[in-house]
Amino acid sequence: MLKRVEVKTNSRVQLIDITAHIKSQLRSENFSSGVVFVYVPHTTCGITINENVDPTVKEDILSVLGSLIPENGHYRHLEGNSDAHMKASLIGSSVTVFVESGALVLGTWQGIYLAEFDGPRKRSVLLKIVPD
């Protein structure tokens, strides 16, 4: 079944921890073992897995991405968000996470993040759960 989580972002670039939303969706299913796919149907944000404790990691990731791909570069696309499209393709539109005994299999420091590159906006995160 296709599940949907709505996420509101608050600034132009932002990493938002959505792990709790995904755990909540998983609990609402009677699902034991398999794989969860987390997907964004957008072209200026992405999904990534990274450190969930020290918030400076998120700041550094967004800062380095912004240095490599500046918002105000020499772009042909005239909507002012070419950098966001580029970052979305580098980060990717989905992640794959395993499920065992009804729980997400994440490393101790891993959180699942919506990577906003052209906010603030309302974003949809879609989930599919496939048994193994």
Place this chain on the structure above:
Amino acid sequence: MLKRVEVKTNSRVQLIDITAHIKSQLRSENFSSGVVFVYVPHTTCGITINENVDPTVKEDILSVLGSLIPENGHYRHLEGNSDAHMKASLIGSSVTVFVESGALVLGTWQGIYLAEFDGPRKRSVLLKIVPD
């Protein structure tokens, strides 16, 4: 079942919209709900999802990638395509797309692209469809 789509690229770097090919393969199956995985068995091209309307988005993505990872950098690999290998690992060799009611679940502006980094060539795109 493993499906295969052959794609001919026309220049060294290029983003080619293959969404219609994937929809066509999906229609040939009697498949209702699940996940499609789109994969390239190559090491100098990738698969990505991005904007399918304004063609300048594709030009900007290829241009920024070419600035960050120039074709003629100081590389040890002597085949002249080190940049292509690097770009392939950044973009990734596959994407995950959901299927509901027999149709791809894509956002309004999303298209699925073969990202050629060492063309022109004939490339294979492989598909697997997994039910949920």
Place this chain on the structure above:
Amino acid sequence: MLKRVEVKTNSRVQLIDITAHIKSQLRSENFSSGVVFVYVPHTTCGITINENVDPTVKEDILSVLGSLIPENGHYRHLEGNSDAHMKASLIGSSVTVFVESGALVLGTWQGIYLAEFDGPRKRSVLLKIVPD
């Protein structure tokens, strides 16, 4: 079933070919056709697919990544591995590989690599095999 492979890395940044480990795990299952997901439960390493013959490709990929995202940049995260977190999100925490007739469907030049960005360490690689 969740499978686990332990990998020991030998330097701070390194691409280690883990294809043989994954083939070995696959052989131990009586599995014919589907998809294998290869995942790292870590936030300073990733998984990627790239060329498995000329070792200079690996060196070039690590060298270019190191130039774009230097170890000693102006980072806020104080553990000295912000570059590793950033590279992990760019490379990604998993890859998707197809299985047909019990064998991995890889291109001639493709190998599956653990991408270490903050070693040397002991890393876990997790596998899930899903039938199609």
